[in-house]
Structure formats: C-alpha cells, structure tokens
Amino acid sequence: MIKFCVRLVQRWLPDPFIFAILLTFIAAAVAMPLCHQTPLEVIEHWGGGIWNLLAFAMQMALILVCGSTLAAAPVVKRAIDSMARLPQSAPAAIALVTVVSALSCCLNWGFGLIVGVVFAKAIARRRRDVDYRLLIASAYSGFVVWHAGISGSIPLTMATPGEALALATNGALTAPVPLAQTIFDWHNVVTVLFVIIGITITNTLMHPKQGILTIDPALLEDNENITPDVSSSAKTPAQRLEHSKLGGREGNQATG
Numbered sequence: 001m002i003k004f005c006v007r008l009v010q011r012w013l014p015d016p017f018i019f020a021i022l023l024t025f026i027a028a029a030v031a032m033p034l035c036h037q038t039p040l041e042v043i044e045h046w047g048g049g050i051w052n053l054l055a056f057a058m059q060m061a062l063i064l065v066c067g068s069t070l071a072a073a074p075v076v077k078r079a080i081d082s083m084a085r086l087p088q089s090a091p092a093a094i095a096l097v098t099v100v101s102a103l104s105c106c107l108n109w110g111f112g113l114i115v116g117v118v119f120a121k122a123i124a125r126r127r128r129d130v131d132y133r134l135l136i137a138s139a140y141s142g143f144v145v146w147h148a149g150i151s152g153s154i155p156l157t158m159a160t161p162g163e164a165l166a167l168a169t170n171g172a173l174t175a176p177v178p179l180a181q182t183i184f185d186w187h188n189v190v191t192v193l194f195v196i197i198g199i200t201i202t203n204t205l206m207h208p209k210q211g212i213l214t215i216d217p218a219l220l221e222d223n224e225n226i227t228p229d230v231s232s233s234a235k236t237p238a239q240r241l242e243h244s245k246l247g248g249r250e251g252n253q254a255t256g
Contacts, residue, residue: 067110
C-alpha cells in the first residue's frame with residue numbers, strides 16, 4: 001500500500017507552484033461572473049492587491065529567519081547531535097524525528113521547520129539503515145500541529161485586544177479570547193497529543209523493510225565552518241572584522 005501511494009504521488013502530483021498557477025486562473029475565472037469584473041479589472045485587482053501582503057510576507061520571512069538562527073545556535077546544535085545518537089534502530093529514528101519536529105513546531109512553526117530537518121540530517125549522518133525519504137518526510141510531518149501551538153496566528157490574533165481584533169473577525173469578536181481557552185485548553189492539548197502519537201506510529205510503520213534509500217553522509221556535512229585561510233598580513237580592515245574573535249567568523253566557530 002505504501003509503495004502504491006509513493007508511485008501514485010510521484011506520477012501524478014506536480015510541483016506546488018503548478019497549484020498556485022492553477023488556483024490563480026480559477027480565482028480569476030470565478031471572480032469575473034460573480035463579482036461582475038472584466039478581465040482587465042481582475043488583473044488590476046490582482047496586481048494591486050498583492051502588495052498588501054508585503055507586511056505579512058515580511059512577518060513570515062522573519063519567523064523563518066529567526067527560527068533558522070535559533071536552530072543554528074551552538075547550544076541547539078549540540079543538543080541535536082546528542083539526541084541523534086539515541087536511536088538504536090531505524091523505526092526508533094523515524095519516531096524520534098517525528099516527535100522532535102512536532103514538539104518544535106508547537107513552540108514555533110519556523111523553528112520546527114528548520115530544527116526538524118537539521119535533526120533528520122544529523123541522524124542520517126550516523127545511521128545507514130534509515131530510509132532518507134521517510135526521514136525527511138517525518139521531519140516535516142510535525143508541521144501539522146503548528147497552529148495548535150503557541151505560534152498559531154488565529155488564536156494569537158483572538159487574544160490580542162484592540163481594533164485589529166474586530167477588524168480581523170469582521171466584528172464577530174470585540175473582546176479578546178484568552179489563550180487559556182484556545183491553545184492551552186485541555187481539549188486542544190489532548191488533541192495535539194493524539195495527533196503527535198498518531199503520526200509517530202504511522203511514520204514508524206511506513207519504514208520499508210527492503211529497498212531502503214540512503215544518502216552519502218559526506219553530502220550532509222555542514223560546510224559553514226569552512227573558511228578560507230587568510231594570513232594576518234593579508235587581512236584588510238573588512239577581513240579583520242569578519243574574522244574577529246569578538247563577533248566574526250572565528251568567534252562563531254569558537255563558540256560552536
């Protein structure tokens with residue numbers, strides 16, 4: 001069944017960008033009769049309205065950048081390397097990656113997306129009996145619970161007082177809803193636990209017994225600490241700043 005699903009997806013599921021293009025044309029085709037718009041007006045609305053997403057896009061970019069920075073911190077990397085030594089079998093590795101990814105996404109979805117993949121790569125470097133395809137899929141599977149975590153945009157918006165709340169809910173809410181009634185409500189917590197347990201068991205059972213795909217560990221090695229050897233006599237003022245032990249590349253390597 002698993003192999004059938006893999007073949008089905010590989011044969012018929014196109015790149016996500018194709019869906020974006022198709023949905024754009026579908027939305028344009030529906031907007032013309034329902035909103036009484038001409039094709040030129042639809043194009044003008046699309047071109048003018050997309051810039052309203054700049055603030056939102058910047059917020060999403062900052063979340064990913066900050067999450068990536070946190071995941072690349074030396075203390076987090078040391079913790080990841082330590083945990084990567086724990087699994088004693090391929091199913092255990094898949095289960096651990098799934099749980100770490102899900103819990104990290106509950107903390108912050110940007111952090112979870114990055115740390116899950118970093119952790120999966122750390123395990124792939126140490127174990128040659130884990131299917132790399134399922135390992136990476138497990139690293140992203142924890143993302144399904146992110147909106148029930150403390151970075152969920154809707155519950156955070158509902159908990160924020162002010163005019164923005166009424167505007168975001170079209171007047172349905174005027175008083176903020178505390179997080180104790182949404183994210184930290186026991187119904188939500190129990191649901192998240194069941195989802196994490198469910199995807200962990202599912203991912204573990206999906207690991208193939210034959211035809212395991214692995215990857216050369218050398219391709220997974222981090223090269224961020226590889227810097228050119230610049231002699232002190234040849235350093236320019238800019239290079240001295242870049243290789244400074246206080247905050248430059250050498251300083252970052254020392255802390256790592």
